[in-house]
Amino acid sequence: MNTEPIHIISLGAGVQSSTMALMAAHGEITPMPTAAIFADTQDEPESVYRWLDWLEKELPFPIHRVTRGSLSQQALKMRTTKDGRSFTVTSIPYFTLSKNGDRGKIPHRTCTADYKIAPILKKARELGGIKRGQKTVGVIQWIGISLDEVHRMKPSREKWAKSRWPLIDLRMSRGDCLLWMQKHGYPQPPRSACVYCPYHSDAEWRRLKKEEPLAFERALAFERALAFERACQCQKGLTDNFHSQLFLHRSCVPLDQVDFSTNEDHGQQVMFGNECEGMCGV
Numbered sequence: 001m002n003t004e005p006i007h008i009i010s011l012g013a014g015v016q017s018s019t020m021a022l023m024a025a026h027g028e029i030t031p032m033p034t035a036a037i038f039a040d041t042q043d044e045p046e047s048v049y050r051w052l053d054w055l056e057k058e059l060p061f062p063i064h065r066v067t068r069g070s071l072s073q074q075a076l077k078m079r080t081t082k083d084g085r086s087f088t089v090t091s092i093p094y095f096t097l098s099k100n101g102d103r104g105k106i107p108h109r110t111c112t113a114d115y116k117i118a119p120i121l122k123k124a125r126e127l128g129g130i131k132r133g134q135k136t137v138g139v140i141q142w143i144g145i146s147l148d149e150v151h152r153m154k155p156s157r158e159k160w161a162k163s164r165w166p167l168i169d170l171r172m173s174r175g176d177c178l179l180w181m182q183k184h185g186y187p188q189p190p191r192s193a194c195v196y197c198p199y200h201s202d203a204e205w206r207r208l209k210k211e212e213p214l215a216f217e218r219a220l221a222f223e224r225a226l227a228f229e230r231a232c233q234c235q236k237g238l239t240d241n242f243h244s245q246l247f248l249h250r251s252c253v254p255l256d257q258v259d260f261s262t263n264e265d266h267g268q269q270v271m272f273g274n275e276c277e278g279m280c281g282v
């Protein structure tokens with residue numbers, strides 16, 4: 001019986017994880033993984049889905065696409081507790097504006113855990129034939145965190161899985177990944193993240209608006225739907241745990257009112273460093 005753990009790639013379908021997968025295909029990272037797993041929130045820009053279709057043909061191992069359904073639909077679904085408070089089952093890292101004008105952030109985000117980590121681990125368990133209660137490592141999970149994001153490294157919470165960060169071992173930054181892709185004649189991978197992700201930097205919002213207007217429109221539609229749902233809850237006299245308006249942009253202004261026409265920085269830096277598991281934006 002083969003007791004060696006299998007190697008799988010957590011594929012975010014962005015620059016770092018795509019480079020890692022292609023380096024494995026070239027034999028520059030060993031051993032050859034059993035598979036890559038992409039957890040689909042169903043809310044990525046079209047460029048990411050096109051990229052996945054392309055990447056699938058380049059890799060000698062399969063890409064398993066797994067999903068828990070549409071994150072945006074779940075995030076808009078308001079539920080009510082017995083004592084009349086409304087809540088959503090999954091939460092996105094929105095910016096908040098309280099009635100007295102204080103700006104903040106949602107304190108506890110669950111979207112990555114629910115829609116990225118859980119489906120990937122479920123599939124990895126299946127591929128590794130992990131038994132209930134297994135304590136020995138059966139899966140080595142490659143995570144595409146690069147040297148410039150070293151603070152995102154976190155050990156696996158599962159006893160049967162062990163995290164590995166090949167780009168850190170190779171001391172490769174995101175820029176090094178782009179150079180590696182270029183040197184091998186590959187196109188530049190997209191930046192992967194949900195179209196409405198509040199972790200987007202101003203530069204990324206600007207890029208989306210200019211280069212992927214459909215994705216930007218989807219983000220606007222999501223923010224409008226969110227405001228509508230919350231207004232309905234207020235009309236019904238329901239309160240929620242946040243007592244604040246929710247926004248996608250740090251300025252706490254609806255996205256369609258943020259001026260992205262110049263290169264002016266509105267104070268929103270890339271915030272994927274806050275997403276410690278290294279599942280989004282890589």
Ligand code: SF4
Nearest residue numbers: 111112193194197280
């Ligand atoms: S990309 Fe953003 S919204 Fe989507 S799962 Fe990751 S942190 Fe959540």
